[in-house]
Amino acid sequence: MEELREIAEPLLAWYDGHARKLPWRDNPEPYRVWVSEIMLQQTRVEAVKPYFERFLKELPTIRHLAEVPEERLMKLWEGLGYYNRVRNMQKAACRIVEEYQGEMPADFDRIRELPGIGSYTAGAIASFAFGIPKPAVDGNVLRVLSRVTKSYEDIMKQAVRRKMEERVEAVIPCDRAGDFNQSLIELGAIVCVPNGAPKCGECPLKMLCRAHAEGVEEELPKKTPPKSRRIEDRTVLVLLSDNRAALRKRPGKGLLAGLYELPNLEGHLEREEVLAYVRELGLSPVRIQELPRAKHVFSHIEWHMEGYAVKVEEPEGDPKSMFFVEKEEMERRYSIPAAFAAYTEYFRHRF
Numbered sequence: 001m002e003e004l005r006e007i008a009e010p011l012l013a014w015y016d017g018h019a020r021k022l023p024w025r026d027n028p029e030p031y032r033v034w035v036s037e038i039m040l041q042q043t044r045v046e047a048v049k050p051y052f053e054r055f056l057k058e059l060p061t062i063r064h065l066a067e068v069p070e071e072r073l074m075k076l077w078e079g080l081g082y083y084n085r086v087r088n089m090q091k092a093a094c095r096i097v098e099e100y101q102g103e104m105p106a107d108f109d110r111i112r113e114l115p116g117i118g119s120y121t122a123g124a125i126a127s128f129a130f131g132i133p134k135p136a137v138d139g140n141v142l143r144v145l146s147r148v149t150k151s152y153e154d155i156m157k158q159a160v161r162r163k164m165e166e167r168v169e170a171v172i173p174c175d176r177a178g179d180f181n182q183s184l185i186e187l188g189a190i191v192c193v194p195n196g197a198p199k200c201g202e203c204p205l206k207m208l209c210r211a212h213a214e215g216v217e218e219e220l221p222k223k224t225p226p227k228s229r230r231i232e233d234r235t236v237l238v239l240l241s242d243n244r245a246a247l248r249k250r251p252g253k254g255l256l257a258g259l260y261e262l263p264n265l266e267g268h269l270e271r272e273e274v275l276a277y278v279r280e281l282g283l284s285p286v287r288i289q290e291l292p293r294a295k296h297v298f299s300h301i302e303w304h305m306e307g308y309a310v311k312v313e314e315p316e317g318d319p320k321s322m323f324f325v326e327k328e329e330m331e332r333r334y335s336i337p338a339a340f341a342a343y344t345e346y347f348r349h350r351f
């Protein structure tokens, strides 16, 4: 790919003048790069900033991450979703403490072997933090490169990604590996944007870009559409007793593993069916109210939810598989996945 040889110089000159000031860029320690990149895999830059600051304030080193109790960790991640990613981060942190005295190894292959770290994240840590000339090819970079080289290959294919990584690796300037990777990512994020017209007028690569030369930039990159999601109907219950509401812990495996949730059942239940279920739990319902429908989209599943608020008499003990928690404690201590956000607001409800 001859044309890629020429991108480094204009890209770096552009980056020097146009890069956004971001908290993890000012001080690219390996741990900060790692945390920011995992957060950025799932959330926009602006939304990540406050999470990033809060996370680093409470867990300022890899050792702190290795040692924090799981429930506190989930609470710090609340709202970001994809909780397995932070669980994997903790596993990796434990390995770094055991094997590398708590310091991220300055070696691409060793970083890549850690749980939850793929070739993109390993390349980002290795290059931004240590200046190691390894590529960091994410969706932004794949879009830029598909356009610059006018490649119609499907960027969802592993083999296509690997080939792009090899091409990038061959042209990384050894003295500015991190800045070069970041400049490609930044260009994809703010100029060579997806969904709608890229800002080719502002692009430092417009003279080199083969897609732009032929006016086909909006056709690229090519992606196979993702598989359609499975739809699940669920009925969510807000069980209220005085100042307390019922929570349940999810199983240790599968969707939202090990997190707390509002009690919920498969299917869309009628009022009478809900009341029967509540009585089966050994609770005495006093009132029931239908709540608005809500939808939550996970990566492979969509929940189509109906909800009911049910006021129950003060229970003697906790019913099986769930427990009642004071509402203030709920907010302070328990992380409840965003999937339930439409219903947790009814904790404050009196009816």
Ligand code: ADE
Residues within 6 Å of the ligand: 037, 040, 041, 045, 138, 182, 185, 186, 189
């Ligand atoms: N998106 C993913 N990683 C990024 C980074 N390092 N800078 C800006 N946007 C990003």
